[in-house]
Amino acid sequence: MRPGHLLALVSVAFAGAAASLLLFRLYRAPSGTSMPQRPGRLAERWEFSPGIDTRFSYVPLVLASLLTLYLEFLLIRWISSEIRIFAYLKNFVLIACFLGFGLGCYLSRRPVTIAPLVVPLILLAALVKLPWQALREVVRDLPLYLGAGTEVHVWGVPRVALEWSSLPGFLGAILITVCLFSLLAMIFIPLGQLVGWHLENARRGLLGYSINVLASLAGIALYWFLCALYLPPAAWFTVAGALLIALLGTLRRLRWEAVLGIGICLVLIALRDDPRSTVFWSPYQKLSIAANVSRGETIAYALETNGIWYQHVIDLSPRFVASHPDFFQGVPIEWNAYNLPFRFYPAPSSVLVLGAGMGNDVAAALRHGAERVVAVEIDPLILDLGKRLHFERPYDSPRVRRVVDDARAYIQNTEDRFDLVLFSLLDSHTTSSHF
Secondary structure, three states, X not given: OOHHHHHHHHHHHHHHHHHHHHHHHOOOOXXXXXXXXXXXXXXXXXXXXXXXXOOOOOHHHHHHHHHHHHHHHHHHHHHHHHOOHHHHOHHHXXXXXXXXXXXXXXXXXXXXXXXXXXXXXXXXXXXXXXXXXXXXXXXXOHHHHHOOOOOOOEOOEOOOOOOHHHHHHHHHHHHHHHHHHHHHHHHOHHHHHHHHHHHHHOOOHHHHHHHHHHHHHXXXXXXXXXXXXXXXXXXXXXXXXXXHHHHHOOOHHHHHHHHHHHHHHHHHHOOOOOOXXXXXXXXXXXXXEEEEEEOOEEEEEEEEEOOEEEEEEEOOOHHHHHHOHHHHOOOOHHHOOOOOHXXXXXXXXXXXXXXXXXXHHHHHHHXXXXXXXXXXXXXXXXXXXXXXXXXOOHHHOOOEEEEEOOHHHHHHHOOOOOOEEEEOOOOOHHHOOOO
């Protein structure tokens, strides 16, 4: 491991462990007593009573329930997109959210502090977005460190032997993953305290639980709505901040501190990953697309999903091949992977492309005389990008029908028949790893 990467690994592990321990101390009771240990003056500034208003109201219960489920879905989606290890361990994030919320309900009679909600969000945003190259590479390679010794080589993920030289990375990655779990759980303790207190003090318990469930469903619907609009994480966190400020109600001092904390998160999240690429957020995943330019001409586009290479958008039209013979010297164009199926089945009448992506297979089918092509792709934004950017414009052809659906669902429900079925990009490469 290079010195810069070791420094980044140690820094993340230390920051995560220190923040987890300091936040945990806010809730730790002294030995032999059930009362919480008194925090310092700085920590007391973040505290308030669970009963925000002097008289009981269902409004804080609605806001806390809505924010809890909204933030839970936000973190599951955002963390698994930005920190690759959680692409394989999505239930890991879910369990952390449940654990934190459950602890909050258990601690509902204690004063609430918003520090465990705001501080971990800032640390997570810094971990994902700070412009420190070694840090970004360490976060990206966490699965590589954790997968040491698995003897796996898939999709360019090399086999890593478990040796003394790989042991620091392996242990550091374990510590970082545990600290991330702890920080994610901490975020939900204050929300669990608020929800637990209001449910416990509701005059009509069944009504309180009903409001909790309905508001939670509203939080899920709100997050789904924002994702359906292709809005980025900055918009998600802005809404979360607005809900938190509304929840704090008349606590003016804490509202300004919440604004400051969410503002820091937004500044960090607004930092660009790579100035050479453009980032989009579809309802399913983070998409990054970058142009490949040669001698002033755009010859291809590289598409990444959740930071992992997914597809190259290429031009295999006869005009482009004839004008760029140097690009096709290694393999004859008819044996190119996209043209290969049509060597075995020339000029099919109807073609089904499952996982059509940005349209390379669809363009190949059209070039080889297909009379009808059905392109099935689950991500609508990938289809739209293909329509806008693919060099051969396959999705503009009247012979092509685009279907936004899961491939399995389409196969199970369609009554149509095809001469040729192409299995293209059926799964995100994000989930291909040592695991």
